[in-house]
Every structure is written in structure tokens, then in C-alpha cells.
Amino acid sequence: MRPVLLKSYTASSCIGLGLEQTFDSLLAHRSGLRKCAFESVDIDTHVGEVPGVDEVRLPSALTRFDCRNNRLAELALNQDGFLESVRHAASRWNPRRIGVFIGTSTAGILQTELAYRDRDPLTGALPASFEYSTTHNSFSVADYLRRRLRLEGPAMVVSCACASSAKVFASARRMLDADVIDAALVGGVDSLCLTTLYGFHSLQLSSALPCRPFDVARDGISIGEAAAYALLERPTENLDADAVLLLGVGESSDAYHMSAPHPEGLGARRAMQAALAAAGLDAGAIDYINLHGTATPSNDRAESQAVTSIFGATTPGSSTKGATGHTLGAAGALEAVICAIALRKGLMPGGIHTTRVDPTLTAHYLRENRRAPVIHALSNSFGFGGTNCSLVFGRAR
Numbered sequence: 001m002r003p004v005l006l007k008s009y010t011a012s013s014c015i016g017l018g019l020e021q022t023f024d025s026l027l028a029h030r031s032g033l034r035k036c037a038f039e040s041v042d043i044d045t046h047v048g049e050v051p052g053v054d055e056v057r058l059p060s061a062l063t064r065f066d067c068r069n070n071r072l073a074e075l076a077l078n079q080d081g082f083l084e085s086v087r088h089a090a091s092r093w094n095p096r097r098i099g100v101f102i103g104t105s106t107a108g109i110l111q112t113e114l115a116y117r118d119r120d121p122l123t124g125a126l127p128a129s130f131e132y133s134t135t136h137n138s139f140s141v142a143d144y145l146r147r148r149l150r151l152e153g154p155a156m157v158v159s160c161a162c163a164s165s166a167k168v169f170a171s172a173r174r175m176l177d178a179d180v181i182d183a184a185l186v187g188g189v190d191s192l193c194l195t196t197l198y199g200f201h202s203l204q205l206s207s208a209l210p211c212r213p214f215d216v217a218r219d220g221i222s223i224g225e226a227a228a229y230a231l232l233e234r235p236t237e238n239l240d241a242d243a244v245l246l247l248g249v250g251e252s253s254d255a256y257h258m259s260a261p262h263p264e265g266l267g268a269r270r271a272m273q274a275a276l277a278a279a280g281l282d283a284g285a286i287d288y289i290n291l292h293g294t295a296t297p298s299n300d301r302a303e304s305q306a307v308t309s310i311f312g313a314t315t316p317g318s319s320t321k322g323a324t325g326h327t328l329g330a331a332g333a334l335e336a337v338i339c340a341i342a343l344r345k346g347l348m349p350g351g352i353h354t355t356r357v358d359p360t361l362t363a364h365y366l367r368e369n370r371r372a373p374v375i376h377a378l379s380n381s382f383g384f385g386g387t388n389c390s391l392v393f394g395r396a397r
Contacts (some may be wrong), residue, residue, distance in 0.1 A: 001278045004173055004246040005235040006393075007183070008085035010076055011228035011337040013324045014048035018079035023341050026349040029369060031323045033210040033222050033353075038192050039110075043201050044208045048224025048325030049192060050075070058144075065144040067108035067135040069191040073144060076189075076227035085231050086149050086185055093182040100155040101172045102142045103165025103188040105329035107157075108135035110193040141189050153181050159329065161383030162292070164188060165228070166332025169391055170249040172232050187229035188330035196223055196328065203259065205296055211326070213293035213319035213351055214300050214365045216358040221294050224325025228333035230340075239396040244340045247376070248279025248392035255386040260298055265306030267388045268292075272310055272378065275390035281376060283311045286392070288348045290335045290379040291363070293319020294326055303380065304361040311363075318366040322352035332381035332389065339377040339393045346373050 010018055014032025015025035025032065033046040056071040077083050090098055115130040134140050142155045154175060158164045165188025172184035200206045200223060207220035235245060251274065254267025261268065276283060289311070292303055307317065320338055327334050342348060348370040357365045376394045 001173065001248060002177065003235055004176060004232050006244040006246065006340060007231040007233045008082055009230040009337050009340055010080040010082040011226065011334050012050055012072065012076040012079065013226040013327060013334055014050055014224055015323050017075070019341065023345060025323065026341065026347060027369065029350060029352055031210060031352045033325055039194060041194060041197050043197060045201065045206045046210045046222045047192060048222065048327070050225050059148065062144060062147060064131055065134045065140060067111040069104065069108040069141055069189055070144045072191045072225060072227045073141050073189045076229060077148070082229055089183045089231060089233065090149065090151060095150055095152040097153055097182040098151045099153040099172060099175055099181040099184045100142050100146045100151055101168035101184055101186045102145065103158045103168045103329045103332060104138060104141055104190050105159060105161055105164060106190065106193050106196055107138045108140055109195050110191065111135035113194045145185065151185070160387040161385065162326070162328055162331050163381040163383035163387045163389045164329040164332060166336070166379070166381035166389035166391055167251065169246060169336065170251055170389065173246065173249060176232065176234060182233070184232040185229060186232055186333065187227065188333035189227040190327055190329040191225045192223065207295065210353045211295035211322055212353045213295040213322055214357050214361055215354045216356050218295045218297060218300060220296055222325040224327040226324065226327035226330040226334045228330060228337045230336065235396070241397060242344050243396040244343050245394050245396055246391065247394045248275040248281070250274030250278060250390040252388045253386050254388065259384050261302040261382060262386070263302055265302035267386050268303055268306035268380065268382055269309055271388040271390040272306065272380065275378065275392045279392040281392065286311065286315055286376050286378050287374045288342055288377045289315055289317030290339050290377065291317045291319045292380040292382045293321055295321065300361060304363040307363040313362050313364050316348055316364050316366050316370065318349055318351040320349055322354060335379050335381070336391060336393065339379045342374045342377050343393060343395050346371055348372065348374065
């Protein structure tokens, strides 16, 4: 495939608001996971809550979009000069030639959960102020962003669990290749809600401790929230040497089980192989792998098998979910930004909270940070139902 330039990018998660704070936390090996004190949740677990979301105010003309998810979307929009970069692209290309592609899992479902608390005690009617289409609706976040930025190109939301905001890179790349658009706002926004926290708890997939990917004692995920964006454009001839490119995309669907991966990681392996082929690289060219690494026994085992089948036990990798938590529909975009940071800063972030790597997992797992040049990085995102996506990023040399 033809490379795509990450013209601008940013991220907000529990480890930082913007690129500088995110890098500082990764460098300091600092986690943002804390004992859950979100809303009315009564579960013994840790979460990655983004500070300051409740204080965010949407522009007065867009207050009907007000919900936690869109507040989080607005928070990240105002970091690292990202909003200005999109506006500059709109003035350059025309708003009709810029697409919006966002991944999410539950969108603004918290707004519906809160509305159900305020139902009429006699009729059961929801409050008159509740508006599904601009809050709970999955398309709400893309609709909000395109209105906020006055963009008029194609807009879509991908909601396929934890691969959602990795797959938006593939959707945008296809439209760039087809010359439907000249630039794309891609990203992921997913916020904490009761449905997700109680849902994963009911599946016995959440841990009481901060999650420990690839650890011998790993016992479940820690749920986080995040918003992360990238502005994609076709690269020009004279790129800065530190510019970050999307070089390859690989997608697969193994459909082995609704909530469990294929035990041998077949779908994951196919996605990684397809991403390498699209990038025109062999496995030895990858310097660092950002593993999906959810810290559940079956997911880490399947991913380790898939990684080892392609890269052997030499290519270093880690899961950053011990720092950020599993941000679900935003994980793909957040970890794409973390890969961009790894490429720019020469940092392979070690896996936080992992104290003893499971000796039966053969992938080369980093527990500590490694400072070394990173020319190519691969990021894995695998979702319920066997939805898999791998992305290859590289520096423009």
C-alpha cells in the first residue's frame, strides 16, 4: 500500500493529556490505574479515568451533544495544536474533502444509564431532556466532531469492540487511495460507563488488581477511557526525518468465539501477516510490537503464540494497558499514538505491573523501558467476535 502521513496526532488517557504528559508517564514507567470510584459502581476493580472530563463544556451551539463521551472527545481535540491542524487542512483541501472516521464501543451510553435513573415513577418515561441521537447513538461522536470542525466529507463510526479505532485507519486509507478524500480525521473515543464495567465483571474478565499483561498471575483487565486522534494525509516528497507514516494495515476475522480468541491466535496471525505484506516488510524489520495484551489468560496466550509464529522470540514487545487500562473502542487509536511516540522518541515502553512474565508465553516481553532507535513499529488490536487489526508505522528516513 502507499504510505499515509500522520500529519498531526494527540491522545488523552489516564496517563496524560496530550503527547508530552503521555511520554513523560511512559518514560517514568507510571500507571494511571486507580481503585474504581466511578459514578455508583460497586465493583472491586481498578480503572483508568481521565481527569477533568466532567468539567469540559461543549460549545453553546452543540450542547445537545453533551455527554461524557463527547466531552472526552472535546478535551482531546484541544491538545497539541490538533484542532488548528484540522482547520488548516480544511482551508487547504476544502471541508468536503476531509473525512471523519472514529472508533467507539459504547459511545454515550452513560447518558442513557443516567436517564433511566430519572424515569417518571408512574409512567416510566425517560426525561424530556434526554436525546438519544446526539448522545447514546454510536454515530454521535463523529457527528459532533464534524459539526465542531465544520467538515463535510464522509463520516462514519466503526464499532467492533476493541479493534474499532485501529480499523478506522484502514477505512480512511481506502478512501484516500480511492481519491474520495484528501485528508482524514481518524481516532477513537470511549468513556467509562456502568454497562462496560458491570458487563466485563459479569463475564469474570476484570481484575481486582491493576491489570498485569503477560504476567504468570494475570487474571483480567482493567478498563480505561481515552480519546486519541490522528490527521492523515498523503505524504509530500520532502518529509521531516521524524515524520511518522502508516505503512501497512492488516485485517482479519476469525469468528472463532463471541468473546474468546482462537486458541492458536490464527486471526491475529493473519492480521499481522497482512499488515507486514501491505507495508512491504519482513518480520525482521519490526523493532517494537505494541501488543494487544489485555491481561486475560486466554488472550495473552493466543497473542503470544501468534506473535512467536511470525517474529520468533526476539522482537521486543509490550502491552501499555498496565498503564492506561484497556480503553476498548479507543485502544487502537491510543496505542497508534503510543507507537508514534515510540518512533519519535526512541522509547520501547516496558509493561507496567508485570512482575514475572509467564514462562509459557514465548513472545519477547519487555518489563522495563528500553531506549533504542525504533524505525518500524507494529500495533495489535483484537476485539470480541474475532475482529482483528494490525497496523505498521514507520519513520520517514
